[in-house]
Amino acid sequence: MARAAPLKVIDAAGGNDVEESLYEVRKKIYPRAVQGWFARWRIALVAATQLLFYGLPWLTWNARPAVLFDLGARKFYIFNIVFWPQDFIFLTGLLVISALSLFLFTAVGGRLFCGYACPQTVYTEIFMWIERKVEGDRAQRMKLDGGSLSANKAVRKALKHALWIAIGLWTGFTFVGYFTPIKTLATELATWTLGPWETFWILFYGFATYGNAGWMREQVCKYMCPYARFQSAMFDPDTLIITYDAQRGEPRGSRGKSADYKAKGLGACVDCGICVQVCPTGIDIRRGLQYECIGCAACVDGCNQVMDKMGYARGLIRYSTENAIKRGLTPPQLIKRIFRPRVLVYMTLLSIIVCTLLATLYLRSPLKVDVIRDRAALMRETRDGKVENIYRLQIMNTDERMHSYVIKASGLQGLQVVPAGPVAIAGATTQSIAVTVQIDPAGIKPGSHNIMFHIEDKEQPSVRADEKSRFFVK
Amino acid sequence: MSDFTHDAWSIYIAVITIVSIAACLVLLFGFASRRVSTNDVGTTGHVWDEDIAERNNPLPSWWMWLFVVTVIFSVVYLVLYPGLGSFAGQYGWSSAGQYKDEQAQAAAAYGPILDKFLKQDVKAVAANPEARQMGQRLFLTYCAQCHGSDAGGSRGFPSLKDRDWLYGGEPDAIRASIMEGRNGMMPPMGAAVGGDEDVRDVMHYVFRLGGRSFDGIRATRGKAKFDTVCAACHTEKGTGNAQIGAPNLVDDIWLHGASDVAIMESITKGRKGAMPAHKGFLDEGKVHLLTAYVYGLSK
Numbered sequence: 001m002a003r004a005a006p007l008k009v010i011d012a013a014g015g016n017d018v019e020e021s022l023y024e025v026r027k028k029i030y031p032r033a034v035q036g037w038f039a040r041w042r043i044a045l046v047a048a049t050q051l052l053f054y055g056l057p058w059l060t061w062n063a064r065p066a067v068l069f070d071l072g073a074r075k076f077y078i079f080n081i082v083f084w085p086q087d088f089i090f091l092t093g094l095l096v097i098s099a100l101s102l103f104l105f106t107a108v109g110g111r112l113f114c115g116y117a118c119p120q121t122v123y124t125e126i127f128m129w130i131e132r133k134v135e136g137d138r139a140q141r142m143k144l145d146g147g148s149l150s151a152n153k154a155v156r157k158a159l160k161h162a163l164w165i166a167i168g169l170w171t172g173f174t175f176v177g178y179f180t181p182i183k184t185l186a187t188e189l190a191t192w193t194l195g196p197w198e199t200f201w202i203l204f205y206g207f208a209t210y211g212n213a214g215w216m217r218e219q220v221c222k223y224m225c226p227y228a229r230f231q232s233a234m235f236d237p238d239t240l241i242i243t244y245d246a247q248r249g250e251p252r253g254s255r256g257k258s259a260d261y262k263a264k265g266l267g268a269c270v271d272c273g274i275c276v277q278v279c280p281t282g283i284d285i286r287r288g289l290q291y292e293c294i295g296c297a298a299c300v301d302g303c304n305q306v307m308d309k310m311g312y313a314r315g316l317i318r319y320s321t322e323n324a325i326k327r328g329l330t331p332p333q334l335i336k337r338i339f340r341p342r343v344l345v346y347m348t349l350l351s352i353i354v355c356t357l358l359a360t361l362y363l364r365s366p367l368k369v370d371v372i373r374d375r376a377a378l379m380r381e382t383r384d385g386k387v388e389n390i391y392r393l394q395i396m397n398t399d400e401r402m403h404s405y406v407i408k409a410s411g412l413q414g415l416q417v418v419p420a421g422p423v424a425i426a427g428a429t430t431q432s433i434a435v436t437v438q439i440d441p442a443g444i445k446p447g448s449h450n451i452m453f454h455i456e457d458k459e460q461p462s463v464r465a466d467e468k469s470r471f472f473v474k
Numbered sequence: 475m476s477d478f479t480h481d482a483w484s485i486y487i488a489v490i491t492i493v494s495i496a497a498c499l500v501l502l503f504g505f506a507s508r509r510v511s512t513n514d515v516g517t518t519g520h521v522w523d524e525d526i527a528e529r530n531n532p533l534p535s536w537w538m539w540l541f542v543v544t545v546i547f548s549v550v551y552l553v554l555y556p557g558l559g560s561f562a563g564q565y566g567w568s569s570a571g572q573y574k575d576e577q578a579q580a581a582a583a584y585g586p587i588l589d590k591f592l593k594q595d596v597k598a599v600a601a602n603p604e605a606r607q608m609g610q611r612l613f614l615t616y617c618a619q620c621h622g623s624d625a626g627g628s629r630g631f632p633s634l635k636d637r638d639w640l641y642g643g644e645p646d647a648i649r650a651s652i653m654e655g656r657n658g659m660m661p662p663m664g665a666a667v668g669g670d671e672d673v674r675d676v677m678h679y680v681f682r683l684g685g686r687s688f689d690g691i692r693a694t695r696g697k698a699k700f701d702t703v704c705a706a707c708h709t710e711k712g713t714g715n716a717q718i719g720a721p722n723l724v725d726d727i728w729l730h731g732a733s734d735v736a737i738m739e740s741i742t743k744g745r746k747g748a749m750p751a752h753k754g755f756l757d758e759g760k761v762h763l764l765t766a767y768v769y770g771l772s773k
Contacts, residue, residue, distance in 0.1 A: 022532055023534070024535065025535050372623075374618070390624050434614075
């Protein structure tokens with residue numbers, strides 16, 4: 001066995017061995033409310049993201065929803081742009097940008113996404129706020145849970161879950177409102193005529209919100225989230241993380257406010273445990289960086305309040321880097337180290353891709369054409385001695401109004417397209433058109449020739465598409 | 475139902491499946507009841523590659539029950555759906571059945587639209603832009619491979635937009651061509667006509683009938699042969715017979731090539747043409763739309 005796997009067993013002769021199971025029962029966490037600079041940032045971000053999420057489907061643009069993902073028709077409306085499945089590259093670009101932004105933010109500031117913008121954090125924050133309003137803060141909630149069932153407990157619990165479920169359902173409703181126009185959905189809901197899939201997704205998304213933000217909470221981050229795992233891989237010793245300054249804090253211990261703790265041989269940590277009580281994942285940040293830490297900075301706010309009360313300097317727990325703590329770097333030195341190679345590489349890549357995507361989006365033509373050459377017959381001869389090739393043009397007008405297009409072909413002298421148009425194609429539709437391209441074969445080498453189709457708007461020549469194809473001459 | 479060559483294979487597969495599922499449960503509960511000892515820094519004492527220490531990071535217990543749920547799901551699945559050897563499952567689901575269901579759904583969705591047009595006359599449907607669009611899509615799917623996307627045909631495959639019809643261009647004739655298919659057959663006439671020179675004579679006579687430039691002496695020589703050999707099908711004036719699909723020879727449309735060589739080959743060796751029957755896989759409503767589309771092409 002030892003040969004199969006390079007495994008050695010260190011003799012844990014310390015005598016402190018504990019028998020542990022591979023599974024454990026979750027200990028419920030009762031995070032204590034916290035005020036401060038970072039908490040205000042989180043509230044601002046919760047408000048901003050949720051205003052966007054709940055509000056966007058209600059916006060109207062060109063007499064249709066401003067944002068609508070019409071899966072049935074495979075058309076994706078985002079303000080004045082209509083994306084088609086052919087525009088998938090833009091989604092790819094968006095995902096690449098999101099990933100690179102995550103890399104960049106994580107390399108610079110740790111798990112910023114987790115702490116401020118992740119839906120799991122945001123909804124948990126909203127649900128915890130309701131919980132505090134209904135059941136009170138940490139101590140009251142613990143007391144309520146510990147006590148036996150009373151009328152007070154039953155009413156508070158019922159109210160809390162009713163509010164949670166209401167928010168969950170509203171979230172599910174809004175989510176489906178991105179796929180079915182939300183006003184139609186509201187009418188369907190009012191008249192009780194929701195489709196089976198709409199009903200399923202409202203309930204499913206609502207249940208997921210309720211379950212994840214109400215019951216699962218930190219377990220999602222600890223056990224289920226893949227980002228949580230790979231974000232730690234982007235940390236380096238210069239990444240800003242939430243750090244307990246052990247050099248200043250230790251040895252910890254309680255003391256009176258007026259006591260000269262240095263004389264007693266104590267550090268700045270009063271061991272009040274606030275940092276543990278406010279933590280939504282239930283860890284003790286004083287044990288150092290742990291994978292459970294979502295970077296929410298609640299402990300920073302909590303500790304600063306205590307430091308203020310004690311009259312000590314703030315920042316016993318603060319955003320700092322491993323190197324800064326170890327080498328005692330000053331803030332300017334710390335900021336200078338942010339611009340290290342990996343960060344610069346992320347920034348360069350990110351700006352290149354963002355610029356490319358924006359430019360592509362700006363230059364995106366509302367006309368797309370696929371040219372499909374008839375294959376059964378390579379060519380045919382007309383009675384007046386010309387050679388014909390036949391093509392099928394799949395013309396996609398992704399604009400929301402009708403366009404008339406003229407069709408031309410180039411690449412050989414004297415190519416003639418029948419019909420040359422103009423072909424009128426209604427807004428946001430696709431039409432297949434069979435066209436015949438003719439040429440007088442005199443003087444043209446037999447074989448295959450490259451040709452180009454040019455399809456352009458009759459009035460607006462800038463709306464055009466050029467597509468390659470081949471032309472056969474006997 | 476079963477694709478197995480022998481029933482024993484079905485049982486073999488079923489036993490492996492059941493044993494695997496049971497083994498999953500045994501493994502799951504075996505590990506759930508196992509305990510590992512960790513030292514004071516929380517590691518198990520197992521070390522790989524010099525310094526990678528193993529830590530016990532217990533999963534929440536509901537996680538284990540998720541595994542149990544997957545086992546229950548698989549048992550329910552195997553009862554309802556095929557999966558256990560050749561056992562068909564309580565639902566009797568099959569991919570062929572699902573295909574039939576989807577076809578029925580499509581028929582239910584498109585049936586009313588097709589029925590609406592089926593009640594109308596072909597000429598009326600041909601004038602309807604919506605029907606023409608539907609007809610074009612059907613044409614591009616079922617007909618364009620041979621007749622071309624523009625319905626212009628190619629050598630051996632007739633053009634459908636040139637007002638020349640081998641079997642008649644009235645709606646009923648077009649419908650019959652699509653539904654039943656056609657078998658065009660020009661027998662080899664080389665022996666009946668004579669040698670190459672005789673064939674050339676006949677060709678020049680046909681050119682005279684159709685107004686193409688011809689050699690007067692040859693045409694006169696060819697007339698007798700034409701009247702005895704060719705006129706039976708193509709008529710004495712060469713205008714053809716739609717009843718039997720004998721083409722009109724005087725309209726300057728040459729399905730198998732207009733050159734002297736091609737025409738002489740047609741006479742000497744004969745020609746064959748086949749339009750497959752579509753009634754087996756196209757229903758009446760679709761054929762009606764196609765008929766109208768094809769009818770409208772040459773109008």
